Amino acid sequence: MRAYQEEALEKILSFACDQIPAYRHLRSVVARFRPFDALQEFPLLDKETLQSDMSGYLPRDFDRIPHHECSTGGTSGNQLRFFLDDQSQSIEMAFMHLQWARVGYTPGCRKATFRGVEFRSVSDRIYWQPNPVYNELQFSPFHMNEATLDRYLHKLGQYRPRFIHGYPSAISLLADFITRNRLKTGIRLQLDAVLLASEGILPGQRELIEEAFSTRVYSWYGHSERVVLAGECEKSPAYHHFPDYGILEIIDDNGNVLQKEGEPGEIVGTGLINRSLPLIRYRTGDKARMLGHECACGRSFDRFDQVEGRWRQEFVIGKTGSRISLAALNMHGPLFDHIVRYQYYQKRAGELQLRVMVSSGFTALEKKALQEAYARKTGSELSVEVKTVEDIPLTSRGKLRRLVQNLQTGPSFSEI
Structure with a gap:
């Protein structure tokens, strides 16, 4: 499996250096070093950098690669638009x-x-x-x-x-x-x-x-960007990473790759199954604890547990008192093309306000379509009003509250 991983990584790194503007200066590095050593010379990539310079990370032959546009689920209140190969869905399944x-x-x-x-x-x-x-x-x-x-x-x-x-x-x-x-x-x-x-x-x-x-x-554990996928096994609830899906790293606060079992850090992934937008050393924003390779199941895969990050459980209250997870309300795609940031606000059970900061291209028709999409999802249990606002303030720590509730009972504020 290590040999397969090395070969797949070499192909994706060589492709990136040949095709992608942001990585062309690393061509000699890939030629000189073995794949895993070369990978460490690539910079870490975060969501904000990708959003601000998407064209710099698209391959030269982008239009020739069958692909489709996707977006993250928006758990941060600020969606990332990206691209996946058409065949990636069948590979994922x-x-x-x-x-x-x-x-x-x-x-x-x-x-x-x-x-x-x-x-x-x-x-x-x-x-x-x-x-x-x-x-x-x-x-x-x-x-x-x-x-x-x-x-x-x-x-x-x-x-x-x-x-x-x-x-x-x-x-x-x-x-x-x-x-x-x-x-x-x-x-x-x-x-x-x-x-x-x-x-x-x-x-x-x-x-x-x-x-x-x-x-x-x-x-x-997985995510829309498809750089890391890991599942439990027959013997343990620890996550076993699929080595032929991507390259897993766990880094400390200074960006150094952790080597010692039991150390907590941030999950970083390099995808091996997508060429329309190869994500190399992509920072997921999720925290986890690194574990050793040995497991009673016999698989010698990278393992981790204690994941923290985008997966928090938050709820709004429906008309009949039902607790509706924000994961169920999650929506993304073209409806959010002109939405810069958003936040849910609830004051009364059965009613929810979606506050959106929008770009200049946002229209009344888009607002109506968004409201209708939520209505189709929630039916009569939850009435969702879309309201455009000038600003959605961050907390003192620079975080965005995805949900603000001023109910007499129910969940308290939760920060992402």
Whole structure:
């Protein structure tokens, strides 16, 4: 695997030096050093640098590479637009299926999902929709409360999935309901595993979910930019990085690569599967603790745990008292093309204001389209008003509050 990794890294570094303006001056470095040594001569790349000089990081043959535009999920309130090869989605899914196979998943397995997709036909009593493409039944995370969870549980009992997949915040809400009402409902699900995605797992949630569903929790680490992907194994909840997906580094506050097991630092990745915008030594902004390679599963991959960063769980309160994760509200793409910064503000349950700082190209039609997109997502449970503002102040530490709530009860301010 090391030989494959070296070869793949040499190709991506050579491609970058030949094609990308920001790296042309490093051509002699790549020619002179072995790939992993050459990599250390490349500068660290952060989101702000990429945003301010995107043209400097696009390859000369950009238009010849089949690609599509993407954006980050906007957890910082400031989205990054970038590009991925068209084939990268199928490669990504292959890696996902490979790691899910560690807990018995195959593409033919029946799955129930709790994620923030668009729900077009949710009614007062039906909070799910089929998705035959992925052989799954999608459950709305926007309508989960004490009055509706019984219907969710009964539908799960009828559907009989082998796996549940979704946000820890939504699934733990259902797990808590099951724990409190197990004797009343009599419903027993036969699950192979619960697959948790898109949010960090809070203390106690893993144990709560495993006890409620009588199965193991499986989680993984990844992001839209596709430079690092790591999943748990059969024996450990530590994240095992896929060496053929990207190159993982963990650095200290001074940018030095950490070598000692147990040291905390920032996750840095170099992607191996995307040429339309190769990200080399890309700073993810996420913190983790580096672990040794040895594991009882037998894989000698780079490992880490204790991830902190973009995965925090934050909630807004719906009309019926449902706790709606910001991960479920997450939206990105062309709708945010002219939005510089945004922030959620909630004063009353069931009502949410999206405050946006916009560029000169923002139109009334874009504002209307954004508001309609949120309405399609949340239905009657949450009314979202889009409001343009001149400024969204940062905290004294220069951080952006993604959510500000002035409710009498509910979550307090959370900083990103």
